[in-house]
Amino acid sequence: MNSIAVTVLNRFRESFTSEPTLYFSPGRINLIGEHVDYNDGFVLPAAIDKGVYYAVAPNNSDNLNFIAIDFDERLSVAVMDIKKMSNWQNYVLSVVNEFVLLGVAVKGFDCVFAGDIPRGSGMSSSAAVEGGLAFALNEMLNTKMNRVELALLCQRAEHNYPHVNCGIMDQYANMMGRKDEVIMLDCKTIEHQYFPLRLQGCKIVLINSKVHHTLASGEYNIRRQRCEAGMAILKNDLGIQSFRDIKDVEALMPFKDKMEPKVFNCCKYVVEEIARAKKAASVLQQDDLVSFGKLMYATHEGLSNLYEVSCPELDFLVELAKQHSGVIGARLMGGGFGGCTINIVKDEAISQFIDTASKAYHQKFNIDAEAYIVSTGDGTKKIAVTP
Ligand code: GLA
Numbered sequence: 001m002n003s004i005a006v007t008v009l010n011r012f013r014e015s016f017t018s019e020p021t022l023y024f025s026p027g028r029i030n031l032i033g034e035h036v037d038y039n040d041g042f043v044l045p046a047a048i049d050k051g052v053y054y055a056v057a058p059n060n061s062d063n064l065n066f067i068a069i070d071f072d073e074r075l076s077v078a079v080m081d082i083k084k085m086s087n088w089q090n091y092v093l094s095v096v097n098e099f100v101l102l103g104v105a106v107k108g109f110d111c112v113f114a115g116d117i118p119r120g121s122g123m124s125s126s127a128a129v130e131g132g133l134a135f136a137l138n139e140m141l142n143t144k145m146n147r148v149e150l151a152l153l154c155q156r157a158e159h160n161y162p163h164v165n166c167g168i169m170d171q172y173a174n175m176m177g178r179k180d181e182v183i184m185l186d187c188k189t190i191e192h193q194y195f196p197l198r199l200q201g202c203k204i205v206l207i208n209s210k211v212h213h214t215l216a217s218g219e220y221n222i223r224r225q226r227c228e229a230g231m232a233i234l235k236n237d238l239g240i241q242s243f244r245d246i247k248d249v250e251a252l253m254p255f256k257d258k259m260e261p262k263v264f265n266c267c268k269y270v271v272e273e274i275a276r277a278k279k280a281a282s283v284l285q286q287d288d289l290v291s292f293g294k295l296m297y298a299t300h301e302g303l304s305n306l307y308e309v310s311c312p313e314l315d316f317l318v319e320l321a322k323q324h325s326g327v328i329g330a331r332l333m334g335g336g337f338g339g340c341t342i343n344i345v346k347d348e349a350i351s352q353f354i355d356t357a358s359k360a361y362h363q364k365f366n367i368d369a370e371a372y373i374v375s376t377g378d379g380t381k382k383i384a385v386t387p
Contacts, residue, residue, distance in 0.1 A: 001386050005053045008112050009385060011069060012055040016110040020055035021139070025132030025380040027051050027115075027123035028173035029204060029342060030333055031182060031284070032292075032299055033277035035307055037167025039227050040188040040242040041274040044281060045169050046197065047177020049377040052115035052128040056136040061108035066092055069114035079106050084161045091129045094161035096137070098153045104143055111136075118370065120212030122332075122339025126162070127170035130154035135175075135380045147175040147379065148190065164217045165224050177379040184281050188244055195285055197376060202289065202328060204374040205345045207357055209313040210367050211338035220335050223266060223307060230259055230267035246271050262308070269306035273299060293329025293344055297322060300331035309336030313365055317341045320357045327353060340372075 001009070005022055012020045026047040033043035059065065066075045068088050075089050082093050082100065092111070099106050113132065117125040134150045134157070137143070145153065151171040158166050172185055172192070181194040213219075227243075233255060234240055246252055249271055256264055276295050283291040300318045304310035314332040318341055321330035326349020333342040345353050354371040361369045 001383070002053070004114055004116055005383060007069065008053045008055045008114050011067060012057075012110070012112040015067060015112065016057065016059065016065070018057040018059065018110070019385075020057040020110070020112070021136065022383045022385050023054040023056070023132050023136050023380065024383050025052045025054065025128045025135065026174060026177055026377050027117040027125055027128050028170055028177065029123065029206070029374055029376075030169065030173075031342070032280040032296060032331075033169075034273065034299060034303055034331075034333070035223060035309065035335075036243075036270055036273050036277065037169040037185075037187045038165070038224055039270045039274070040244050041270065042277040042281065043169045043185050043187060044182050044277060044284075045173035045177075045185065046182050046376045047173050047379050048123065049375045050115070050117050050123065050372075051377075052113055052117070052125065052132050053383075054111065054113045054132040054136055056109055056111045056133075056140065058140055059108045059110045063108045064096060065108075065110045067112040069112065079108065088129065090161040091126055091157070092133055094157035095130050095133045095154065097160065098134075098157045099137055099141065099143065102143075102153075104141055106137070106141065109137075109140060118208055120339060121206070121208050122334030122336075123206070124170040124174070124334065126158060126164075127154060127174045130157050131171060131174035131380045139382070148172070151175040162217070163221075165221050173379075175379045177377060179377050181376065182284070188242060195281075198287055199344065200287060200289060202344050202346050203350060205343045205350060205354065206333070206340040206372045206374055207317050207343060207354070207361075208340045208370040208372070209311075209317060209338055209361075210369060211311060211313045213311065213337040219309070219337060223309065226263045226266040227270060230255075230263045233258055234267070243267070243270050243274060248275070265306040265308070269302045272302055289328050289344065293327075296329030296331045296342075296344070303332055303336060307336075311337055313338065313361075313367070314341060316364060317357060317361060317369070320360055321353075324349070324353050324356065326350070
């Protein structure tokens with residue numbers, strides 16, 4: 001058993017009386033298709049082998065008892081007293097609240113969790129926290145939801161107490177991920193295809209800028225509002241329903257003067273990124289990694305200049321990657337304003353690239369970046385308790 005799973009299990013046994021069930025709930029990467037999941041676009045995420053481990057058992061009471069090892073905090077609350085709080089408490093309580101809102105008779109349980117996703121790294125530790133608990137409760141309360149229903153429940157949970165109006169990508173990857181495969185998710189129809197991740201002598205390397213802007217979730221919601229404001233004008237004037245109905249950026253140009261500049265730029269980015277993600281999926285399936293890499297750089301440029309969710313640290317890391325001959329493509333990953341860049345790097349260049357990038361980054365920002373070579377993994381699952 002993984003060492004975090006052992007820690008979680010031991011802590012549970014020390015703290016509570018019954019024997020728990022163990023679960024692993026992964027974080028995610030996203031190859032391309034950023035900030036388009038809430039705009040009816042396509043995204044290409046995969047679950048990873050880093051995530052959150054949960055030990056959960058019913059306790060025959062009306063109380064929910066949580067121990068969050070990574071925060072060194074506990075929370076006990078009666079089911080009927082569940083309400084919005086702050087930090088990690090919001091994520092777990094919001095998941096329970098979604099079961100309550102569905103009319104499920106939630107019973108008391110004990111729960112210990114811990115993980116290995118660096119906080120604020122853009123690998124979606126929040127979806128991992130939500131997904132693990134939702135999966136466990138679905139089993140414990142016998143609610144028989146399927147994985148997609150659970151992903152949608154977790155998305156609602158994130159909208160509700162934490163008030164981040166996220167799209168479906170993170171929760172979907174968390175539930176539906178498969179080792180060695182990429183998910184191509186159509187966020188309009190909520191349908192997906194898998195295809196194998198063939199990186200031909202390259203690996204995915206994440207560089208964690210270690211920057212995490214506290215305004216990020218507020219800014220995230222503002223980006224979403226800009227897209228909605230743009231869409232309202234497009235709907236009204238063109239009678240269309242979605243960004244998918246805009247053929248190309250040309251078709252958007254007549255609206256340049258009718259929208260606030262920031263709104264127009266967001267719409268432009270979204271139309272471009274939807275097309276880019278579609279193209280990227282096809283070149284990746286044709287093993288054309290070089291074209292894929294170029295599309296990653298183009299996405300970063302759009303995220304930085306049009307969508308305005310980058311920061312000097314991320315721009316610097318992507319620029320370093322661009323100048324390194326061993327890197328095929330790079331961009332910021334996830335919501336932005338900090339977190340990681342995702343880089344496709346030739347095997348033989350990985351250690352040298354990490355070394356050069358870390359040194360240059362330290363020299364410029366006085367921050368020690370961290371690098372992770374990514375392995376893909378399966379979606380949320382039960383894990384065996386070995387004695
Ligand atoms: C966050 C959100 C996702 C998605 C990404 C940006 O991770 O949770 O829904 O919008 O940002 O692509």
